[in-house]
Amino acid sequence: MKNIQNIRLSLPSHPRFLSVIRMAISQVAGGMRFDEEEVKNIALAVDEACTNVIKYAYQSKHNKKIILTATVKRDRLVVTIRDFGKKSNPESFKPRPLKKVRPGGLGLYFIKKIMDEVKYDTSSKLGTTLRLIKYKNENRRKKRKGCGYR
Secondary structure, eight states, rough: OOOOOEEEEEESSGGGGHHHHHHHHHHHHHTTTTOHHHHHHHHHHHHHHHHIIIIISSOSSSSSSEEEEEESSSEEEEEEEESSOOOOGGGGOOOOTTTSSOOOOOOOHHHHOOEEEEEEOOOOOSSEEEEEEHHHHEGOOOOOOEEEEE
């Protein structure tokens, strides 16, 4: 028997809705019994990913749509973020070096550091689908995968 549950949010691409996304993801991750630190980190990674959608895919336009799906599986949380904006080129994504101290530019670094798998799907005609996976149990974790794409 598969133990799978989904929640889906469709929100405008306005930064004011990032708090809704953080709250929803925190509730889901907390309900899965991730520890408090992991819950905060997962919410941060999803927030950073959605911020990148607003900034880069939608070029700070606030009237576009972000679809977020959280899938709860027995051993992992899968978060899918779908945008319909400017298509991403994951090969060009380079987090800035941590040695360069200045505000901004660390979102991708945090996303890849926090999540166990980060995959970009650019196969659709419009926009990008980002899939973030966080495994619950260290013993079940698959080999960490970086920024992949299809």
